[in-house]
Amino acid sequence: MSKIVLCETQEAPYPYRIEKIHQSFTSIEELCYLLEHYMIFFLMEGFDYRMKAYMKEALGIVLENEDTIQQMKEIINFRNYFTADEKQQFQQKLRTTYLYSAAKKQKMLADLYLEHHQYLSAMKSYQALGRSVGQFSGREQLEILYHLGLCQSRIFCFEEAKESFRNALSIKQKKEVQEAYFMVSYLQGDYSSFVEDGKKISFSEERCKTIYDNIKQREEEIKDQEEFVKLRKIDYHRKKADDVMTRRLTKAVLERWKDEYKREIV
Numbered sequence: 001m002s003k004i005v006l007c008e009t010q011e012a013p014y015p016y017r018i019e020k021i022h023q024s025f026t027s028i029e030e031l032c033y034l035l036e037h038y039m040i041f042f043l044m045e046g047f048d049y050r051m052k053a054y055m056k057e058a059l060g061i062v063l064e065n066e067d068t069i070q071q072m073k074e075i076i077n078f079r080n081y082f083t084a085d086e087k088q089q090f091q092q093k094l095r096t097t098y099l100y101s102a103a104k105k106q107k108m109l110a111d112l113y114l115e116h117h118q119y120l121s122a123m124k125s126y127q128a129l130g131r132s133v134g135q136f137s138g139r140e141q142l143e144i145l146y147h148l149g150l151c152q153s154r155i156f157c158f159e160e161a162k163e164s165f166r167n168a169l170s171i172k173q174k175k176e177v178q179e180a181y182f183m184v185s186y187l188q189g190d191y192s193s194f195v196e197d198g199k200k201i202s203f204s205e206e207r208c209k210t211i212y213d214n215i216k217q218r219e220e221e222i223k224d225q226e227e228f229v230k231l232r233k234i235d236y237h238r239k240k241a242d243d244v245m246t247r248r249l250t251k252a253v254l255e256r257w258k259d260e261y262k263r264e265i266v
Contacts, residue, residue: 032075
């Protein structure tokens with residue numbers, strides 16, 4: 001059974017919203033909960049002046065130290081949200097995470113952004129790894145490239161997404177990466193380009209045609225369903241990729257893809 005933690009302190013009259021992780025807090029207990037479950041975010045991003053001002057004014061927490069590690073310790077020791085054992089475990093996890101390489105922490109932050117559908121922040125974090133990607137194992141490199149491609153595809157950077165997926169497939173021919181690659185190619189709406197994209201990852205024209213027909217058939221199967229109202233906009237997007245339509249399509253289609261993203265994240 002999960003532990004229930006009651007709020008023992010006075011709640012603030014209004015919440016503080018952390019947009020990057022889609023979370024809010026109005027009490028010390030909620031802030032401690034976020035520190036526990038989003039440790040890598042606070043470790044990498046720290047506490048900006050607005051958050052510090054809110055904590056001082058609304059929660060009565062004044063952070064004396066400028067070091068992020070010490071600030072996190074000050075918060076968890078401010079009230080009895082954690083038991084003595086839990087504090088020890090938290091601090092051990094904090095020390096362990098802090099000692100990870102900069103590249104590993106960067107990847108953990110990117111994964112966190114992706115998990116919370118912050119595609120642009122996640123994409124920038126994966127790209128920031130740059131040459132550091134070589135520090136990871138082959139499996140981790142594939143994962144980084146795959147996740148980067150997912151982010152790029154969700155903000156309609158299709159060519160960049162396909163390149164990331166191809167780079168991932170050069171490490172290992174993994175099914176979910178192939179599926180993502182062909183879906184992006186299909187969304188661009190050109191059959192001949194779809195075949196050319198398939199050839200770039202060693203698929204024959206016959207196999208590409210089968211994949212293309214299968215995706216098209218699935219589109220036909222759902223066209224009378226409510227969700228297809230959103231997908232039909234893709235046809236217009238194929239013909240005229242203007243900024244207004246891109247924004248509309250992003251808002252509509254990404255809502256449908258949210259659940260898929262949760263399953264796709266490794």
